[in-house]
Amino acid sequence: MAHRIDMLGTGNAFLPHGRHHSFAMFDQRHIIDAPPTALAGLRRNGVDVSTVETVFVTHVHGDHVFGFPFLLLERKYISDREGLKPLTVVGTPFVKERLTHICHLAFPGSLESMLNHVTWVMEDVGQLSDGWRWERFEVHHEDAVEPHGYRFEHEDGASFVHSGDSGPCEPLYDAIERSALAILEMGFPDWVPSTHHHKPRDVHVLSQRCSTPLGITHTYIDDASPHPTVLESEFPTFPEHVTHLRDGARFEWAGASWNLLTN
Secondary structure, eight states: OOEEEEEEEEEEETTTTTOOOOOEETTEEEEEOOOOHHHHHHHHHTTGGGGGEEEOOOOOOHHHHHHHHHHHHHIIIIIOTOOOOOOESSSSSHHHHHHHHHHHHHSTTSHHHHHHHHHEEEEEEEEEETTTEEEEEEEEOOOGGGGEEEEEEEESSSEEEEEOOBSSHHHHHHHHHHHHEEEEEESSSSSSSSSSSSOHHHHHHHHHHHHEEEEEEEBOOSSSSSSSSBBBBOOOOTTEEEEEEOOOEEEOOOOSSSSOOOO
């Protein structure tokens, strides 16, 4: 079966119309982050939550990890009542501390058995049983949340980068230039005074620097909606190899490149 990357959510923390929080799954077994709308995104796409094997955590902002307790609760009471399905979380020691804490806050006394069932992986590099290797690298964001991006490469040659929340930085751009695709979290319009997220002008600079296809997620822009605009509804114009992603978009590996399929 061809590798695939499913975009289960493409919005930022403010949930523009038609978008769940930024959330990606690859090969229907591994997810990147666990946002508040993670369970809804998995349900909407018909994914059995117990089939999720790995959670890669980029950083611990609420819109990226506050769905983690709900995933454990669902597995405990619905999809994995016998506790037979393994779950690995890849992150830092701080990630383990923070996720454990929010589980205790969300459902006191209910998730200890599930937390004990989790395998916590702290290394910056590693390999999954299905042939995917990963490397984790620091990116430019708020230091308090330990921001990282991930580069994934399969033994058959498929590769991609997930930026996490990040502003422009060389470790991220180096990883992108070595990969066949980048899932880039954008975040804010140009007029917001922040350097912690990519903005449209930063995407333009990156797209001129490298030809790697860029899929833009974590966007502040509404999908088509009859409701009043949350922040903006007009997409900036980017080069051909840059794509604004929608919830439900999917990439499939074609042997030498990723093909984008839209819903």
